[in-house]
Amino acid sequence: MRRSLRAVFLLLSLTLIGMILDGCWSRREIEELALIMAAALDAEGENQVRLSAFIINPREIGGGQPMGAGGGGGTRMPGEIVTAVADNFAEATRRLEEHIPRRVFWAHNRVIILGDGLARRGLQSLDWFSRDRQMRLDTVVVLTEGEARRVLDLPPGIELNPGRIITGILNSHVILKVELKDLFAMWQARGDNPVVPRVVLLSPDEHSGSKLQGREGRPGGGGEGGEGREAPPAQAAPAAVRFDGAGVFKDDKLVGYLDHLETLGTMWLRGEVREGVITFNCPAHPEGQVAVRFYRSQTKVKPHVEGDKIRFLVKITAEGDLTEHTCDDSLKDPAQVRAMEEALRREVEKRAEAALDKAQKELKADIFGFGEVLHRQEPKFWKQVQDHWNEIFAGVEVKVEPRMEVRRVGMTYASVEAIRGNTGGKKTSPGGR
Amino acid sequence: MPRPFRRPLRAALRPLKGRATQKDTSGGQGQKYPYPPLEHYVLTPDLKLNLQQLEEIFHRSGDVVKRDFCIGGRARAAIVYIDGLADKTLIEDTLLRTLQHVPSELAQALVDRSAPLDRLLEIIVPMADVDFVEKMADVVNHVLNGDAVLLFEGYRQAMATSTRSWEQRSISEPLTEGVVRGPREGFVENLRTNTALIRRRLKTPDLVVDNLLVGRYSQTNVSLVYLKSLVGPGLLEEIRRRLDRIDVDGILESAYIEEFIEDNPFSPFPQIDHTERPDKVAAALLEGRVALLIDNTPFVLLVPTLFVQFLQASEDYYERYWLASFLRVLRFVILNIALLLPSAYVAVSTYHQEMLPTNLVVRLAAQREGIPFPAVVEALLLELVFEILREAGVRLPRVVGQAVSIVGALVIGEAAVSAGLFSPAMVIVVALTGISSFALPKFSMAITIRLLRFIMLILAGVLGFYGIMLGLLAVLVHLNTLRSFGVPYLAPVAPYHRRDYKDVFVRAPRWDQELRPTQLGHRDPRRQAEGLQPVPPGADKGEKSGGGR
Numbered sequence: 001m002r003r004s005l006r007a008v009f010l011l012l013s014l015t016l017i018g019m020i021l022d023g024c025w026s027r028r029e030i031e032e033l034a035l036i037m038a039a040a041l042d043a044e045g046e047n048q049v050r051l052s053a054f055i056i057n058p059r060e061i062g063g064g065q066p067m068g069a070g071g072g073g074g075t076r077m078p079g080e081i082v083t084a085v086a087d088n089f090a091e092a093t094r095r096l097e098e099h100i101p102r103r104v105f106w107a108h109n110r111v112i113i114l115g116d117g118l119a120r121r122g123l124q125s126l127d128w129f130s131r132d133r134q135m136r137l138d139t140v141v142v143l144t145e146g147e148a149r150r151v152l153d154l155p156p157g158i159e160l161n162p163g164r165i166i167t168g169i170l171n172s173h174v175i176l177k178v179e180l181k182d183l184f185a186m187w188q189a190r191g192d193n194p195v196v197p198r199v200v201l202l203s204p205d206e207h208s209g210s211k212l213q214g215r216e217g218r219p220g221g222g223g224e225g226g227e228g229r230e231a232p233p234a235q236a237a238p239a240a241v242r243f244d245g246a247g248v249f250k251d252d253k254l255v256g257y258l259d260h261l262e263t264l265g266t267m268w269l270r271g272e273v274r275e276g277v278i279t280f281n282c283p284a285h286p287e288g289q290v291a292v293r294f295y296r297s298q299t300k301v302k303p304h305v306e307g308d309k310i311r312f313l314v315k316i317t318a319e320g321d322l323t324e325h326t327c328d329d330s331l332k333d334p335a336q337v338r339a340m341e342e343a344l345r346r347e348v349e350k351r352a353e354a355a356l357d358k359a360q361k362e363l364k365a366d367i368f369g370f371g372e373v374l375h376r377q378e379p380k381f382w383k384q385v386q387d388h389w390n391e392i393f394a395g396v397e398v399k400v401e402p403r404m405e406v407r408r409v410g411m412t413y414a415s416v417e418a419i420r421g422n423t424g425g426k427k428t429s430p431g432g433r
Numbered sequence: 434m435p436r437p438f439r440r441p442l443r444a445a446l447r448p449l450k451g452r453a454t455q456k457d458t459s460g461g462q463g464q465k466y467p468y469p470p471l472e473h474y475v476l477t478p479d480l481k482l483n484l485q486q487l488e489e490i491f492h493r494s495g496d497v498v499k500r501d502f503c504i505g506g507r508a509r510a511a512i513v514y515i516d517g518l519a520d521k522t523l524i525e526d527t528l529l530r531t532l533q534h535v536p537s538e539l540a541q542a543l544v545d546r547s548a549p550l551d552r553l554l555e556i557i558v559p560m561a562d563v564d565f566v567e568k569m570a571d572v573v574n575h576v577l578n579g580d581a582v583l584l585f586e587g588y589r590q591a592m593a594t595s596t597r598s599w600e601q602r603s604i605s606e607p608l609t610e611g612v613v614r615g616p617r618e619g620f621v622e623n624l625r626t627n628t629a630l631i632r633r634r635l636k637t638p639d640l641v642v643d644n645l646l647v648g649r650y651s652q653t654n655v656s657l658v659y660l661k662s663l664v665g666p667g668l669l670e671e672i673r674r675r676l677d678r679i680d681v682d683g684i685l686e687s688a689y690i691e692e693f694i695e696d697n698p699f700s701p702f703p704q705i706d707h708t709e710r711p712d713k714v715a716a717a718l719l720e721g722r723v724a725l726l727i728d729n730t731p732f733v734l735l736v737p738t739l740f741v742q743f744l745q746a747s748e749d750y751y752e753r754y755w756l757a758s759f760l761r762v763l764r765f766v767i768l769n770i771a772l773l774l775p776s777a778y779v780a781v782s783t784y785h786q787e788m789l790p791t792n793l794v795v796r797l798a799a800q801r802e803g804i805p806f807p808a809v810v811e812a813l814l815l816e817l818v819f820e821i822l823r824e825a826g827v828r829l830p831r832v833v834g835q836a837v838s839i840v841g842a843l844v845i846g847e848a849a850v851s852a853g854l855f856s857p858a859m860v861i862v863v864a865l866t867g868i869s870s871f872a873l874p875k876f877s878m879a880i881t882i883r884l885l886r887f888i889m890l891i892l893a894g895v896l897g898f899y900g901i902m903l904g905l906l907a908v909l910v911h912l913n914t915l916r917s918f919g920v921p922y923l924a925p926v927a928p929y930h931r932r933d934y935k936d937v938f939v940r941a942p943r944w945d946q947e948l949r950p951t952q953l954g955h956r957d958p959r960r961q962a963e964g965l966q967p968v969p970p971g972a973d974k975g976e977k978s979g980g981g982r
Contacts, residue, residue: 008699026897029808030782031801035794058798107787108794134787 031058034102036109037079037163040148041125043117044085049125051092052083052149054162055100061160078160081152090128106134110163112141112180114196115148119247119254123187123194130184137181140170143196143247143254151199153237166199166241173274175243176267187252190386191371194249195266198257201238208239250365250390258358265355268316268348269368269400271299278320282327283343288415290327292344292406294320301373305381310392312370316348316402322409328418331409344404352400359393366393474569480509480586483569487513490573497576504532504557505540509586513572518579520598528581528594531559543585550588558583562595577652601626607709607731609876615751619709620731624654627726627733630711631658635718639663645676647690651683654728655690658714663721665953671918672723672736687732690725694736696916701884703877704917706738713747719960721953737918737953741926741937743878744768749940758939764873765938771869771882775812776893776901778862783808784897800856808859809894815855815863816887818845823867924952942966 084095282288297318579597607619643657725734822841892900915922925933935941944965
């Protein structure tokens with residue numbers, strides 16, 4: 001008995017010593033981390049890159065110690081922006097650590113902002129983001145024209161850091177959302193090309209409408225927000241961002257942009273529409289407006305191969321509710337609802353056509369992943385075309401067949417105007433649209 | 434006890450022990466001879482000599498009362514008892530008075546020895562529970578147990594009359610196992626009262642109370658209580674074998690016995706359940722377990738014991754089964770919180786920050802800003818403070834308890850946080866852990882968990898979740914090796930018994946629990962009739978005929 005006790009003690013002390021000797025090496029206390037919330041990637045010089053990161057200041061955001069800077073004044077900074085230039089991003093991160101007192105921590109990064117210049121140079125330099133184990137593949141990727149670094153200057157508003165602002169907007173489900181893993185997937189697939197949403201910086205006027213409010217109403221939102229960095233007056237610090245269109249990559253290089261409508265069409269064709277509103281004029285009376293809020297949609301792409309000829313049939317089905325209807329027809333009549341659905345169908349078709357036109361005629365890049373569909377459905381045929389798919393895609397015939405369904409027409413069946421005077425829906429109130 | 438003294442004595446005792454187990458002569462207890470042995474004392478017909486011997490045996494102890502008197506004015510006799518253990522009023526008012534006023538012809542018969550002693554005493558002694566003894570050792574034994582022993586001039590026999598009655602705590606609500614609904618009786622320190630409490634719940638001749646004596650000096654009565662037709666084969670023999678091994682000075686609490694009869698003496702886990710609720714004991718007996726009642730303690734041991742028993746409260750069976758099942762599941766959560774919460778917090782906040790939601794990371798980072806210790810040290814210190822407070826709360830005289838709790842709450846809750854020594858999150862974690870460990874129904878399991886928590890904390894601080902997993906694995910492996918009187922500790926989970934699952938993670942309704950737990954190996958598996966689920970009055974007949982086929 002005594003001997004077994006001794007053995008237990010020996011074992012225990014050995015394990016303890018073992019743990020103490022080799023343990024703890026990867027330990028980093030939570031408050032020693034520099035949490036990156038947004039990263040901006042830019043091209044620098046010939047072939048260098050610039051990494052800018054928004055590092056959160058937990059003291060300001062998390063409340064922290066009760067005796068912190070109280071309700072002092074407007075000088076609260078939700079974080080710090082740091083920048084480093086290097087040959088690649090892995091090195092740039094190390095450079096960052098040279099001038100911040102904490103260990104860089106990427107796992108909570110919310111958004112990667114690609115600068116226009118870097119995107120045109122190619123995505124090759126993003127390899128590190130697919131390799132490092134601190135990266136999250138659900139980080140969203142956005143594109144901006146000009147310098148990506150400027151997006152980080154977004155002033156704190158409802159949300160306190162640019163990462164949160166951008167992801168917050170993207171979570172509304174109406175905008176094309178591309179995560180890091182989607183980007184890599186689109187890039188890596190031969191039958192697909194990356195499409196990345198574009199953010200546009202807004203000046204205070206554009207954001208809030210009123211100049212007064214825009215300039216003085218937001219502390220830290222003006223020129224002094226950027227930590228004394230002198231920006232040219234024309235390029236005053238942004239007040240907000242807006243998503244507008246998307247950048248199109250061919251293979252790994254940015255080749256052009258889609259406008260708003262084309263982006264919507266792309267989303268329909270890729271089957272990435274989740275929610276949204278489509279507005280169009282009344283089928284019978286162009287003065288009236290109809291808005292449909294749809295919430296369920298599905299896109300099915302079917303390739304047809306006959307000899308050398310490839311056709312794609314895109315079936316889009318969506319369901320939605322009527323949310324605005326200022327025509328004077330009464331929706332009591334189901335035929336009217338059918339007419340709405342028909343108009344809706346044309347509207348979706350229009351968007352899809354716009355996107356197709358742009359992709360086939362101008363960019364000559366398959367941004368809809370049709371090649372991958374072909375790959376899955378006709379693998380043998382795909383083998384023949386995979387090496388020059390983008391060129392073939394430009395000449396492919398695509399037929400779009402939307403099927404729209406209006407589920408509910410709302411709490412009333414005709415507009416107030418129509419019920420009142422049957423005047424033919426001429427005077428739609430300007431506030432209605 | 435000094436060492437050199439011990440060995441020869443034990444050697445002297447050995448042959449006697451063998452003899453003692455052979456025969457149960459004196460009525461009340463299964464008997465071992467008094468310690469030290471009284472071989473060379475014998476009862477003689479000479480009353481004076483007998484009294485002298487007793488005086489020598491008891492070393493003229495102050496609480497041993499000896500009194501000479503005359504039966505019916507003629508026959509000389511003496512009574513011996515221990516003051517405080519025997520009922521003085523009974524002895525004085527009934528026994529002595531009756532004996533002194535015995536008709537003189539009967540007394541003469543005693544003197545003349547015209548009839549056997551027992552026949553004569555049948556006529557003159559007004560007591561029901563009497564015992565004739567012929568050995569001095571038996572006399573001593575009876576006296577020590579609170580009986581009054583009558584010695585007679587001219588006889589080699591003595592008569593013990595049961596006059597046991599001493600001051601004892603009255604039956605009260607069990608302190609460690611309170612219930613909202615359910616009987617409020619708890620065991621007391623008196624073995625006899627305790628067996629009666631069980632007997633009152635199981636009125637069957639099948640209920641057997643087996644007596645043993647353990648402890649050289651304490652001569653503690655231990656009762657094995659079981660239902661003869663339910664207890665598993667071999668279990669009783671095994672318990673007796675383990676109890677017979679015990680050869681110690683004294684047994685003062687059930688824990689003494691527990692430590693001697695455990696299957697794995699090195700395990701931190703309790704392998705024998707104890708309770709102070711008679712209803713719980715009765716329920717255990719009905720499942721085929723054996724209860725060990727030990728004199729002078731209100732705690733009764735139940736064997737065999739399974740791990741899940743420590744997560745069950747008797748109230749589970751008295752409240753609605755939906756709630757009981759919820760509570761069962763909740764207790765598993767509580768168990769995990771009590772064991773792992775601080776270590777999980779430390780692991781996550783020092784090794785795996787990517788696992789937390791961003792907002793939480795930011796909050797925690799902000800709170801830890803400026804805290805002078807690493808998270809592990811912070812957790813260990815705060816746990817230590819908590820343990821100190823808890824220990825103080827238990828040990829302190831009740832009057833000052835209030836002061837401690839106020840100071841404790843102030844020290845930990847307020848001052849330490851605002852002084853920036855501990856982060857508020859850590860205080861929450863430690864407080865929740867502490868409360869969780871109190872929420873476990875069995876204290877003996879809670880203290881084990883409490884200890885393991887520190888080991889887990891160190892593992893987490895050194896190796897993160899990897900360390901926690903290693904620790905958990907070790908605990909799990911260890912739990913799997915444990916047995917309680919041959920029954921696997923983790924049954925019915927680890928050796929999988931599907932039928933027993935009705936009373937593990939959930940508590941199935943009473944009418945559905947038709948079978949006794951199988952892992953105990955009892956004889957009669959069925960505990961109630963089939964188809965007892967209540968049905969509407971109309972459907973009753975159909976149900977019955979359905980059950981018939």
